[in-house]
Structure formats: C-alpha cells, structure tokens
Amino acid sequence: DAGVTQSPTHLIKTRGQHVTLRCSPISGHKSVSWYQQVLGQGPQFIFQYYEKEERGRGNFPDRFSARQFPNYSSELNVNALLLGDSALYLCASSLVPGGSGNTIYFGEGSWLTVV
Amino acid sequence: AQKITQTQPGMFVQEKEAVTLDCTYDTSDQSYGLFWYKQPSSGEMIFLIYQGSYDEQNATEGRYSLNFQKARKSANLVISASQLGDSAMYFCAMREGTGTYKYIFGTGTRLKVLA
Numbered sequence: 001d002a003g004v005t006q007s008p009t010h011l012i013k014t015r016g017q018h019v020t021l022r023c024s025p026i027s028g029h030k031s032v033s034w035y036q037q038v039l040g041q042g043p044q045f046i047f048q049y050y051e052k053e054e055r056g057r058g059n060f061p062d063r064f065s066a067r068q069f070p071n072y073s074s075e076l077n078v079n080a081l082l083l084g085d086s087a088l089y090l091c092a093s094s095l096v097p098g099g100s101g102n103t104i105y106f107g108e109g110s111w112l113t114v115v
Numbered sequence: 116a117q118k119i120t121q122t123q124p125g126m127f128v129q130e131k132e133a134v135t136l137d138c139t140y141d142t143s144d145q146s147y148g149l150f151w152y153k154q155p156s157s158g159e160m161i162f163l164i165y166q167g168s169y170d171e172q173n174a175t176e177g178r179y180s181l182n183f184q185k186a187r188k189s190a191n192l193v194i195s196a197s198q199l200g201d202s203a204m205y206f207c208a209m210r211e212g213t214g215t216y217k218y219i220f221g222t223g224t225r226l227k228v229l230a
Contacts (some may be wrong), residue, residue, distance in 0.1 A: 033217075042119075042220030043160070044205050056217050085137065088158050103150060106160035 001029065004093050004107035013081050014112045021076040021110045025093030031055075032074040033104060034066055037088040049074055050096070078112075086114045117142045118211035120205050128197045129229050135182070136192040136224045138207030144168075148210040149190040150218070151181065155203045163205075166190060197228045 005024045013019050025032050031050040035043035048056040049068035063079045072093075078085055088111050092104035118141040128134035140149065152164040166174045166181045174181040182191040194201055203227050208218045 026129055035218075040222075042208075042222050043218070045217045045219070048217065058217070090158075090160060092160075103148075103162050103165055105162060106152075108159040111158065 004091055004105055005087075005090050006105075006107040007111050008110060009108065010111045010113075012115060015081055015083060017081050017112060018077065018079050018093055019081060019112060021089050021091075021112070022073065023076070023091030023093075023107060024073045025091075026105055029093035029095055030072050031094045031096055031104075032072065033092045033094070034074070034076045035090040035092065035106075036060070037090060037109070038084075039087070043090055046076070049078075081114045083114050085111060088112075117144070117147075117209060117211055117219050119219050119221035121207055121224050123210050123224045125225045125227070125228050127229055128194075130199060131196055133193060133195045134197055134226065136194070136205050136207075138190045138192065138221060140188050140190060140207075140209050142209065142211075143212065149181070149183070150208045150210065151179070151190075151192045152206045152208060152220075153201075153203045154206060154223070159179075160206070164192070175211065185222075194226075199228050201228060202226060202228045 007022045017095045033048040034046040037043040043060040047066045052068045068074045088109045090109045092106045094104040120139045147168045149166045152160045164176045164179045166183045178195045180193045204223045206223045207221045
C-alpha cells in the first residue's frame with residue numbers, strides 16, 4: 001500500500017511569491033495534518049483537517065491556508081513568501097482526528113527554499 | 116503549556132550496543148500520548164513507538180522500547196543492538212489529549228552509530 005505522498009519534493013521560490021504543496025493520505029485515512037520543520041528544529045503544527053473541515057490550527061499567520069478535498073487529499077497554500085518560510089513541510093495522515101493509540105504517518109515532505 | 120525537552124543534541128553509540136535517548140515532557144492533561152519518530156536525511160518521519168499515559172507497561176516494538184516514568188514525566192527511548200542504519204535524527208513527541216492530532220515535538224537528538 002502506498003504511504004503518504006507529497007509533491008513537489010523540492011522547490012525554490014522568490015520572496016513575495018505564492019506556493020501550493022500537495023498531499024495524498026494513506027488509503028482509508030480521512031484526516032490530514034500539516035507541519036513545518038525549520039532546519040535544526042522539530043516539526044511545528046500548522047493545520048489539521050478531517051472530512052474537509054479544519055479541526056485545528058497552529059500559531060501561523062493568515063498567509064498560510066489549507067483545504068481538504070472529497071478524496072481526502074489536501075493542499076497547503078502559503079502567500080507572500082518570506083525567507084523564513086524556507087523549511088521542510090510535512091504532511092501526515094491518520095484514520096481519524098483522535099483516539100488513543102492511533103498515530104499519524106508522515107510523508108517525505110516538500111523542501112521549500114525561498115530566495 | 117505542553118512542552119517536550121530533548122537535552123541531547125547528539126549521541127554516539129558503537130554498533131551492537133544499546134543506547135538511551137532522553138525525553139522529558141510537561142503537560143497538565145491527564146490523558147496524552149507519547150511518541151518517538153526517526154528522521155533519516157531523506158526527511159520522512161518514521162513512527163517508532165507509542166506510549167499512552169494510562170498504559171502501565173512500557174511499550175516495546177522490536178529493538179525499540181520506551182522507558183516511561185510518569186512521575187518524573189520522562190519517556191526515554193532505548194534502542195538495543197544498534198545498527199548502522201539507526202543513524203538518524205530522533206524526535207520525541209506528545210499528542211495533546213485524545214481529540215486532536217496536534218503533536219508537539221522536541222528539538223531532536225542526532226544519533227550516530229559507529230562501526
């Protein structure tokens with residue numbers, strides 16, 4: 001079975017541009033979360049979606065937005081890119097948003113460099 | 116506020132030896148989950164092991180075990196019989212409550228296994 005797939009794997013953008021990152025969850029998983037991992041740090045929670053609705057949001061500016069589609073895939077959008085947005089963006093999927101013992105499974109991430 | 120602390124930026128271990136990676140956490144919740152993930156240079160976060168706050172026995176998964184000391188708020192990862200392929204970043208994470216998949220990560224420990 002395919003794991004969590006993300007695209008693109010690497011990309012370079014200029015300050016002020018917009019970027020869209022895509023994620024397909026594991027088959028059967030209905031919840032998708034997004035994390036930002038800056039070099040040398042642990043991942044930081046950005047969003048969680050379940051059944052196309054936002055279920056949680058981290059401490060990120062409004063330039064960051066996301067959505068989930070009927071097939072449970074998801075997009076993360078970042079507007080007006082800043083140099084500080086350079087990071088590894090990780091998508092994770094899970095069966096449902098909560099539940100003791102259930103974990104989330106990550107994709108390989110999208111490496112974003114803003115120049 | 117919930118927090119995960121990993122005080123070992125880097126660790127070395129000889130092949131076939133055991134190693135302990137430290138993790139302490141802070142939370143006021145009674146119900147929470149603790150996780151360890153491995154991140155090779157490719158970027159993907161690989162789930163290793165899970166411990167629920169109400170689990171009385173320490174979790175084990177193959178060569179991985181979690182030394183859970185609730186009173187001390189510690190959740191150390193023990194890797195037995197280290198292999199060269201274990202060289203990677205290791206992150207301790209905590210899930211807040213049971214109704215969300217917002218994970219809080221530590222800053223990680225880079226493990227290097229020596230031949």
